[in-house]
Amino acid sequence: MNSVGEGCTELKREYDQCFNRWFAEKFLKGDRSADPCSELFLKYHTCVQKAIKEKDIPVEGVEFMGPNREKADS
């Protein structure tokens, strides 16, 4: 699957692979550990934001929060 920004597709693939693995093997099984994909997401996200600005896509209300985790109080 491509990214909206042509140059971001490779970064997107790397992030997706990382995320899908964590999602299936950890998150869905109840493991609350943070995903290890923050760095990959940051690179990918920066690229996408630039592409969105260039293409003037009217994305609503998205502030970059990044893959921050708000851990539940234990």
Added chain:
Amino acid sequence: MRTFSGREIFPFRALVSDWSTRALRWCVRHRWAGPERQCSRTNCGSGAVFPSGSRALNLYNTTRAMKIWTSEHVFNHPWETVTKAAMQKYPNPMNPSVFGVDVLDRNVDRQGRLHSKRLLSTEWGLPSIVRSIIGNTRTCTYIQEHSVVDPKEKTFELQSTNITFTNMVSVDERLVYRPHPEDPEKTMLTQEAIISVKGVSLSSYLEGLMASTISSNAGKGREAMEWVIRRLNTEIEELAITARGTLRTPMAAAVTEK
């Protein structure tokens, strides 16, 4: 107009039964609201009083003609499998119009639910008459989607809306995947879409077109999910075969050494 009696899934009341849509696969139920019904988004619901009379003739009236569509489907796979597949739904051969998917934001909230905001880039497969009105070069549509996965409650909810062509049409969709209430090895998908079109002369035509497109896309979407699930299962099997093969080699070597 006769109302379609059937189990209500959402607060939306089934407004009109469309006999042509009765010819459906037995596991899918569709309900349609007629184009003559007009209501704003806030008063479309159970107990709502619809304005009587004919459809609005004023082109620039704030009341828009709307069509509401709901559907239910059962997948013969457990919720986790369906959720994984739904997360990786694109690309798939049944939805060729989606040519880009991007994650805009993702985070886990205090309750442990995963929120994702995504941007879908699509190319509408519009008939040429509609394309000639909108413009040939402007058939690229962007959709923004917000989804929440709750691994404890086992729900995966997605809401999406178009963020381009909003001055002409608004398509809001909501999908919820949860385990089937009677069989935990199955998953129930409930879908709804609200379409509103501005303008009068083409509104009924466009609404009908959009509604049937949504219905046909929903069918393709379900096929797409089955396709993705099969692909994921094949990958897992191949991994298992490779792993067994890798184990067998040192074991065989150990045996022959003896």
